[in-house]
Amino acid sequence: MKLLEDKAVLVTGAGGGIGRDFALAMAAAGAKILVNDIGTSVKGEGRDAGPAQKVVDEIRAAGGTAVANTDSVADWECANRIVQCAVDSFQRLDVVVNNAGILRDRFFFNMSVEEWRAVIDVHLNGSFYVSRAAAPHFRSQESGCYVHMTSTSGLVGNLGQANYSAAKLGIVGLSKSIALDMARYKVRSNCIAPFAFSRMIGSIPTETEDQKARVEKLKAMETAKIAPLAVCLASEAARDVTGQIFAVRANEIFLMSQSRPLRSVHRAEGWTPQSIAAHALPALRAHFYALDRSQDVFSWDPL
Ligand code: NAI
DSSP states (O other), X not given: OOTTTTOEEEETTTTSHHHHHHHHHHHXXXXXXXXXXXXXXXXXXXXXXXXXXXXXXXXHHTTOOEXXXXXXXXXXXXXXXXXXXXXXXXXXXXXXXXXXXXOOOBOGGGOOHHHHHHHIIIIIIHHHHHHHHHHHHHHHHTOEEEXXXXXXXXXXXXXXXXXXXXXXXXXXXXXXHHHHHHGGGTEEEEEEEEEOOSTTTTTOOOOSHHHHHHHHHHTTSOGGGXXXXXXXXXXXXXXXXXXXXXEEETTEEEEOOOOOOOOOOOOTTOOOHHHIIIIIHHHHHTTOOOOOOHHHHSOSOOO
């Protein structure tokens, strides 16, 4: 018996990169796959039905079952059509993988409202729309599993990605809320923060020898290395795993922390701004976080 035998899985943004490997791995594990992708550029410009269909063709050539869908996750009506397409094709839906994504990087002080909205729409709103559209099916069948893609750009930080970081950390809150609200229906929800050498990070300059060496190391972070965790989370083997945040980088898997109080100070007579400056801030300062970026925390080469 394969791990995902007869399960129906919807993977958004599955026409390329990490999502394509999710679709292929889940199909190999026995699942029927709704391959959703609008076939757009990294920035979300243009559309092409080709990538979704190509992945469907690959799955079918390997003996699997797959259907293509080219609706955008960034619109409520379209998101409903994506879910309906999966249900119509497979008569059920067991797993939703919210993977579709775009980038519009810009330093915060220069970021346009349109750059902000485009990224929030695809990542945060798109993950809500597709998840919400699937919720009635999961609820009535009293089972279901969500896997959402977050990022260490949100969990830790990164330069020039205010829109993306906010969306990706928003997805963490969305996932935890779904896990809480739908536990009563035996529905699970988890996040993965991937590190992968997809086209999303493939545009790093390679002019100097140092840059070339760095990119060679990054290539170890193959997109296919993220898929085994997604397959496992989608399966019964992870039936008790929900509300968690994982990260995957080549052959490393991390369980990421979630925010809890680090330290407290108390003054029986209450605080003034002056006593906060004189007592509270010095007492808490030892536990302040540095202005770390993702690469400061994940400071060793991918293994
Ligand atoms: P990618 O650019 O190769 O794939 C994203 C796919 O989403 C593309 O095929 C694109 O056509 C599709 N897409 C974009 N907008 C869409 C929409 N509105 N509706 C449906 N499909 C849409 O990128 P990659 O690297 O495979 O990223 C996959 C996910 O992993 C994204 O959510 C990304 O934010 C996340 N991620 C990736 C990291 C990496 O190191 N590559 C790091 C952290 C997070």
